[in-house]
Amino acid sequence: MPHIAIRDVTKTYPGRRRRDAAVTAVDSVSLDVERGDVFGVIGYSGAGKSTLVRLVNGLEPVSSGSIEIDGVEVTTLAPAALREVRQGIGMIFQRFNLLRSRTVRANVAYPLEVVGTPRAERRARVDELLRFVGLADKADAYPEQLSGGQQQRVGIARALAASPSILLADEATSALDPETTDEVLDLLARVNRELGVTIVVITHEMDVIARIATKVAVMEQGRVVESGATYDVFTNP
Ligand code: ADP
Ligand code: ADP
Numbered sequence: 001m002p003h004i005a006i007r008d009v010t011k012t013y014p015g016r017r018r019r020d021a022a023v024t025a026v027d028s029v030s031l032d033v034e035r036g037d038v039f040g041v042i043g044y045s046g047a048g049k050s051t052l053v054r055l056v057n058g059l060e061p062v063s064s065g066s067i068e069i070d071g072v073e074v075t076t077l078a079p080a081a082l083r084e085v086r087q088g089i090g091m092i093f094q095r096f097n098l099l100r101s102r103t104v105r106a107n108v109a110y111p112l113e114v115v116g117t118p119r120a121e122r123r124a125r126v127d128e129l130l131r132f133v134g135l136a137d138k139a140d141a142y143p144e145q146l147s148g149g150q151q152q153r154v155g156i157a158r159a160l161a162a163s164p165s166i167l168l169a170d171e172a173t174s175a176l177d178p179e180t181t182d183e184v185l186d187l188l189a190r191v192n193r194e195l196g197v198t199i200v201v202i203t204h205e206m207d208v209i210a211r212i213a214t215k216v217a218v219m220e221q222g223r224v225v226e227s228g229a230t231y232d233v234f235t236n237p
Pocket of ligand 1: 013014023024025043044045046047048049050051052
């Protein structure tokens with residue numbers, strides 16, 4: 001059974017004004033992401049990548065089609081059940097989305113606070129995560145005292161706090177310079193290899209796909225126009 005099975009999913013937004021045409025952001029997309037994959041989704045801006053991620057994460061309802069995670073149909077779940085599924089999905093973002101007023105430690109602890117993890121357990125888990133991402137010495141720093149690459153490592157630690165089986169990375173290296181991008185991609189590769197987390201990497205950068213993704217889907221205007229092993233998709237015969 002695929003870890004994430006996307007079946008004929010379409011997402012249409014109504015026009016922003018009444019006379020505007022509707023926008024089909026995701027158009028009849030089907031994809032299988034297997035457990036343990038690092039799966040890349042590449043396409044230009046506006047191709048529908050972020051929308052697809054929001055649908056998988058249950059942040060928005062699909063217009064039609066089905067999405068199964070671990071064999072569970074998630075498009076029709078009641079809010080409480082959906083929240084539970086979303087606990088199993090971590091997200092990282094282009095702009096890191098850290099809370100400025102909170103320390104590194106408190107940012108990473110945040111998702112655990114939300115689910116009511118006891119303080120002692122939270123501490124131990126946060127310490128372990130900060131060691132894993134190489135930022136144990138920055139626990140008491142504030143996000144703005146860190147470099148972009150360090151902030152994204154905090155983002156990764158936070159995304160992993162609730163021990164998700166899936167990590168969705170939406171343009172996670174697009175705000176970083178090439179060297180820092182490499183560091184963050186190396187960390188994501190370790191998350192996949194050492195923790196067994198399935199990773200979906202959304203990007204407009206071919207280099208990112210080439211560095212980390214074993215499989216790739218190419219999106220254009222809401223559709224998947226090509227997909228398969230990265231080597232096959234990007235190697236011209
Ligand atoms: P990408 O992540 O590949 O840049 P998006 O998923 O952000 O693409 O956008 C796909 C299309 O859907 C674009 O035409 C965009 O303008 C449109 N779109 C995205 N979100 C909304 C929204 N909330 N309301 C209306 N249109 C949207
Ligand atoms: P304060 O708000 O007291 O200045 P922080 O901003 O560091 O301290 O902490 C904010 C939140 O992070 C608190 O809710 C606290 O429970 C939690 N927290 C503090 N230290 C740790 C830790 N070592 N591990 C996990 N959570 C922590």
